[in-house]
Amino acid sequence: MADYTLKIRRYDPESGQAAYYQDFDVALDPERSVLDGILQVRDDEDGSLAIRCSCRAAICGSCGVKVNGKSVLACNTRISEAAASARNGAVVVEPMGNMPVLKDLIVDMDAVHWKKIQRVIPWLLPEGDPPEREYIVPAESMIDVTQSMACIQCGACVSACLSMEVDPEFIGPAALAKAYRFVGDPRDAHTEERLRDLAEDPHGIYDCTHCFACIEVCPKGVDPMNQIMRLRRHATGDYDIKDENNGYGHEKAFVDLVEKYGTLHEAQLLPRSYGQGSLLRSQTEPRAIRQLVQSLPTVVNGLKSGKVSPKKALIHHKLPDQDQVRRIFHAIESKDERLELNMYIVGEGDVGPGETDEEVAEELRGQADKQPAQGETGDER
Amino acid sequence: MPQHDVLVIGAGLAGQRAALAAAEEGVSVGIVSKVHPVRSHSNAAQGGINAALGPEDSWESHAFDTVKGSDYLGDQDAIEIMCREAPQEILDLEHIGVTFHRNEEGKLGTRAFGGASAARTYYVADITGQAILHVLYEQLMKRDEVYRYEEWFTTALVQDDDGRVAGCIGRNIRDGSMELFEAKSVILATGGNGQLYQPTTNALVCTGDGIAMAYRIGAPLMDMEMIQYHPTTLAGLGLLITEGARGEGAHLYNAEGERFMEKYAPNKMELASRDVVSRAEQTEIDEGRGFPDGTVALDITVVPRKRIQEALREIVNVGRDFAGVDITKEPIHIKPGNHYVMGGIRTDTDGLTSIPGLYAAGEVACVSVHGGNRLGANSLLDTLVFGRRSGAHAARQSHGTAMPKPSASKLADEERMVHEIVARERDGRRVSEIRRELGETMDRHAAVFRDEDGLRQALDVVQRLKEESRRVATDDKGTVFNQDALGAIELGFMLDNSEAIVMSALERKESRGAQYRTDFPERDDDGWLKHINVTANGELPEISHSEVTLTQWQPEERTY
Numbered sequence: 001m002a003d004y005t006l007k008i009r010r011y012d013p014e015s016g017q018a019a020y021y022q023d024f025d026v027a028l029d030p031e032r033s034v035l036d037g038i039l040q041v042r043d044d045e046d047g048s049l050a051i052r053c054s055c056r057a058a059i060c061g062s063c064g065v066k067v068n069g070k071s072v073l074a075c076n077t078r079i080s081e082a083a084a085s086a087r088n089g090a091v092v093v094e095p096m097g098n099m100p101v102l103k104d105l106i107v108d109m110d111a112v113h114w115k116k117i118q119r120v121i122p123w124l125l126p127e128g129d130p131p132e133r134e135y136i137v138p139a140e141s142m143i144d145v146t147q148s149m150a151c152i153q154c155g156a157c158v159s160a161c162l163s164m165e166v167d168p169e170f171i172g173p174a175a176l177a178k179a180y181r182f183v184g185d186p187r188d189a190h191t192e193e194r195l196r197d198l199a200e201d202p203h204g205i206y207d208c209t210h211c212f213a214c215i216e217v218c219p220k221g222v223d224p225m226n227q228i229m230r231l232r233r234h235a236t237g238d239y240d241i242k243d244e245n246n247g248y249g250h251e252k253a254f255v256d257l258v259e260k261y262g263t264l265h266e267a268q269l270l271p272r273s274y275g276q277g278s279l280l281r282s283q284t285e286p287r288a289i290r291q292l293v294q295s296l297p298t299v300v301n302g303l304k305s306g307k308v309s310p311k312k313a314l315i316h317h318k319l320p321d322q323d324q325v326r327r328i329f330h331a332i333e334s335k336d337e338r339l340e341l342n343m344y345i346v347g348e349g350d351v352g353p354g355e356t357d358e359e360v361a362e363e364l365r366g367q368a369d370k371q372p373a374q375g376e377t378g379d380e381r
Numbered sequence: 382m383p384q385h386d387v388l389v390i391g392a393g394l395a396g397q398r399a400a401l402a403a404a405e406e407g408v409s410v411g412i413v414s415k416v417h418p419v420r421s422h423s424n425a426a427q428g429g430i431n432a433a434l435g436p437e438d439s440w441e442s443h444a445f446d447t448v449k450g451s452d453y454l455g456d457q458d459a460i461e462i463m464c465r466e467a468p469q470e471i472l473d474l475e476h477i478g479v480t481f482h483r484n485e486e487g488k489l490g491t492r493a494f495g496g497a498s499a500a501r502t503y504y505v506a507d508i509t510g511q512a513i514l515h516v517l518y519e520q521l522m523k524r525d526e527v528y529r530y531e532e533w534f535t536t537a538l539v540q541d542d543d544g545r546v547a548g549c550i551g552r553n554i555r556d557g558s559m560e561l562f563e564a565k566s567v568i569l570a571t572g573g574n575g576q577l578y579q580p581t582t583n584a585l586v587c588t589g590d591g592i593a594m595a596y597r598i599g600a601p602l603m604d605m606e607m608i609q610y611h612p613t614t615l616a617g618l619g620l621l622i623t624e625g626a627r628g629e630g631a632h633l634y635n636a637e638g639e640r641f642m643e644k645y646a647p648n649k650m651e652l653a654s655r656d657v658v659s660r661a662e663q664t665e666i667d668e669g670r671g672f673p674d675g676t677v678a679l680d681i682t683v684v685p686r687k688r689i690q691e692a693l694r695e696i697v698n699v700g701r702d703f704a705g706v707d708i709t710k711e712p713i714h715i716k717p718g719n720h721y722v723m724g725g726i727r728t729d730t731d732g733l734t735s736i737p738g739l740y741a742a743g744e745v746a747c748v749s750v751h752g753g754n755r756l757g758a759n760s761l762l763d764t765l766v767f768g769r770r771s772g773a774h775a776a777r778q779s780h781g782t783a784m785p786k787p788s789a790s791k792l793a794d795e796e797r798m799v800h801e802i803v804a805r806e807r808d809g810r811r812v813s814e815i816r817r818e819l820g821e822t823m824d825r826h827a828a829v830f831r832d833e834d835g836l837r838q839a840l841d842v843v844q845r846l847k848e849e850s851r852r853v854a855t856d857d858k859g860t861v862f863n864q865d866a867l868g869a870i871e872l873g874f875m876l877d878n879s880e881a882i883v884m885s886a887l888e889r890k891e892s893r894g895a896q897y898r899t900d901f902p903e904r905d906d907d908g909w910l911k912h913i914n915v916t917a918n919g920e921l922p923e924i925s926h927s928e929v930t931l932t933q934w935q936p937e938e939r940t941y
Contacts, residue, residue, distance in 0.1 A: 031705060042813075043812075044813065046856055048858075048865055050864055052420070054416060054584040055424065055425060055584040057699060057703065058699075059424050059508075059511060060424050060425075060584060062417075076698075076703070102862065103862045106862055118522060123519040123522065134472060134475045134481070135476070137483060139484065142481065146480055146506050146508075150511075151515075153419055187478065221694075
């Protein structure tokens, strides 16, 4: 048993008072959870402290809160670890972000989270009548979507999402991970429509800024941002969807520039993004020209503030050993299948019980080493 | 005032399946749940769902395993229905999107499970319950015609003057408002009552609400003494380690390094029925061959690591987060822990109870398909088959049935009841204190091994706590998310459940399935091959017996 202090953000909508922080002292075994601490407060001291919770085992997704500012499930956050990372000794517990607070640690998930889930048409849309027996699908495809099926809808990623803070209408990490669950499911017959819908929505897949916050907080290893990136790769790579948001163009411009120069040629990035990757089209297509003109104030601001200089912008140096970058591109492009890393299933290959982590890591490194070799073959061709 | 042809209370697998089945019949459906549906405890079913779907398998084999697993207390007509309908149920789930594990040919693949003579457990990694629950909820989101009342707490069932069920009283947890829900029929799908025990694998919401509400209006509760202790739960917290771990090949060892199941079930070893394995573990622990923390060891390291990552990933997380153990590298300490109630509200094979218009499905009900001991991966099946049958039957019955007229005063009574809890003087004990005493008492006296003395003591405690619970103290005086007041109401439900369990356990003077009486250690088919029913009758519950339905399997000696 050890003593801990919880500093809990309290809010009672019926009191007419603003939210405030209240300290509670609890005594718990160090391996118990922050939820155990909160329940101890509720059981022994103040029964009016409100939190949703049920399973205590990180599977029902009820007890999403912020602990010391980080979005977590209270039930799988160890109190001793939370105390170790606490400032001024007290473990700060607050309701999740990006959602309205209803009372104490309870937020309105319907108003934000579930509305966004509903947005992505969250049910399977197969073609025609089902077969008499099961759908025959590749075993890997089911394991693959199991990563997004592992989502328990706790809202931690929504709470932590920086894009949503800026654009509250962003469909967001949880709902887009849910969308991948259907896009990646071979039984669903509306893959292209789904992708087009999410690519064309100004608050869709291209609204994610790649900040990794959702991956960092997800308690179930769903890695929402990775699912968003996979949606993008399907939209651009498989279906060639040239969306109104220039997501396609931006990605193409980015990749092409890096292949060409080794680093990002920022002056070309914007026009090429508008021209679906092509500098020429950015100067000839009316839509691209319009967008270029609209961005002029940004360019002027950049010049004025010294963020870019005309010289640096126009003359971009190549990396000295640009061939190495090209070889990486070739290595990846020469593969028959797109390299999809499913972080959910680790330990590739049949790893026996006696093998250690180091051996597994060694094996994975071995696989990684093979790639440049294949790349060289690609070069020769 | 909400009004529906069919009103479902509880939104786990049984409730959602019932609601969808009723909606398919084209009637108006409401589904009420005290938590958001995807928070339901069906989530926790990790291992899988049984069905004889493979070409080598047969429903008869599945049914026999279930009958034998039940220690011959299961009703064989109900078991036959469940096992016959299982394959179609799996296919239906697959068709609406459940991401079941596939074999190399891309067809549905299986894993082995306890008490089964074939590998017939279909699964999604070790999140089978969660995957099915979320996919059913996808279907609910798709269907506008199912009206969802999420975070509404049901305080009581309502009848009309003829005793037909006419709806329920619900409290909107968000704002404290109370409503009379009117319905032609009500399906209870509120799950089990594991919270009567401390520790338990069950979620905090599993407080036996539906069992108690039905009991209070006169529905008999059947075989309540049959409480399953799961063989592999974490000491202290009581969290579950799936039977799937043993299905994948994990071994059990005592502190002396002995694979002790050899002594108790030489053929099936770790995959004997749960009651058998739990008793074996408890015997090892009681006879001093356990670890100092009162446990034995489950060794999952014998399972290939890739297979663990693919099929037991959740257990890796549970081990790491809640026990600080990397199960891919070292054994984890486990013990038998409260897990499931085989008993419940007595129903027929359409889910109908003895109260007209009232149905029950899933863990809240006792059809009875599990009898004295449930096989792993049969509970999901029970919820789905009997959830669907209840929903469809209730919907068909509603055609041409007039909306019953509920007794007018019930809403006001219930509002007064809640108001009294909120407003009462704080002179009693706290809800948590009573729950703790109840949980420890049940775990001590109504667990793996029982006897007359212990059960009498438990009954005394339960009856005293029942008295105390009437003036239990609460702090919250508000209306928005007043979880404190709801906790006091749940406590009342829990004590009704406890009383029925202890009285039934006292009544059954033999050992069968999960009921092992050290003072009556043998199974006694002549005296006790029958169900025990408890019916509320004023302050003193009434006990009666009913026949077990046998179709093709006569009781035999049970060995694994």
